[in-house]
Amino acid sequence: MSAIDIRDLIVRRGGRAILDDVSLTIGAGAFVALVGPSGSGKTTLLKSINRLIAADEGAVLIDGRDTAAVPLPVLRHGIGYVIQSIGLFPHLTVAENINLVPKLTGSSEDRAAELLELVSLPAEMAVRYPRELSGGQQQRVGVARALAARPGLMLMDEPFGALDPITREELGRAYRALHGRLGLTTIMVTHDLGEALLLADRIVVLIEGRVRADAAPAALRQSDDPEVRALVETPLAQARRLAAL
Ligand SMILES: Nc1ncnc2c1ncn2[C@@H]1O[C@H](COP(=O)(O)OP(=O)(O)OP(=O)(O)O)[C@@H](O)[C@H]1O
Ligand SMILES: [Mg+2]
Helix, strand or coil: CCCCEEEEEEEEEECEEEEEEEEEECCCCCCEEEEEECCHHHHHHHHHCCCHHHHHHHHEEEEEEEEHHHHHHHHCCEEEEEEECCCCCCCCCCCHHHHHHHCCCCCCCCCHHHHHHHHHCCCCHHHHHHHHHCHHHHHHHHHHHCCCCCCCCEEECCCCCCCCCHHHHHHHHHHHHHHHHHCEEEEECCCCCCHHHHHHCCEEECCEEEEHHHHHHHHHHHCCCCHHHHHHHHHHHCCCCCCCC
């Protein structure tokens, strides 16, 4: 479980601020959904937390410590990261992919079977290579791999994007339960507002590199920002239309 304090973060690339003075305080154990249009800076924000990207200004504190002062291996060990493009190593089996991070830090523990079960994949997939898995199965291995080093913080960039709606719903719920059981803090990027509203305690809306809203799902509907309200109203209107079929 990790508390995060993002202070006045600015990331400039190509002559403009792609993160423009972002401040957020996320309590230990929170489940935050990060939403916003394509190109609004969501991936950049996740990468500034685990220092895959260096911020130009501002700071990120985890449990009160400035991450800039934490050695990278130590920092990354405490953070599970599920990247947008999955990023499994093609020449390693599923089990080797999962055990990679703990192994890098000297652990010989094989957690593949246990973690595959956690993401509802059969244990026999451990010996397969990523190319022998469907996109959605690969995505679940990506989640299992991010959990392997027993992180306190999970950064997930569209972790369920390649899944059919039923598996997506199941895995979303299963992950949410896991988040509670393992005492994680989670920041999850999603383009599915319905998923965000149903899973998260809190929704942060990023638009053009700025935090435009930061509220509990129900409170977001009352936002005085029309763009934010529209974001919430779309899935709700869809749900009403579906219910009326
Ligand atoms: N190195 C870079 N140089 C210039 N611009 C960059 C660089 N990296 C990212 N950007 C731009 O910064 C903006 C934010 O990118 P980012 O990947 O954070 O968006 P995102 O919200 O994750 O979008 P998506 O939902 O499509 O994944 C984009 O407009 C992107 O083109
Ligand atoms: Mg992105």
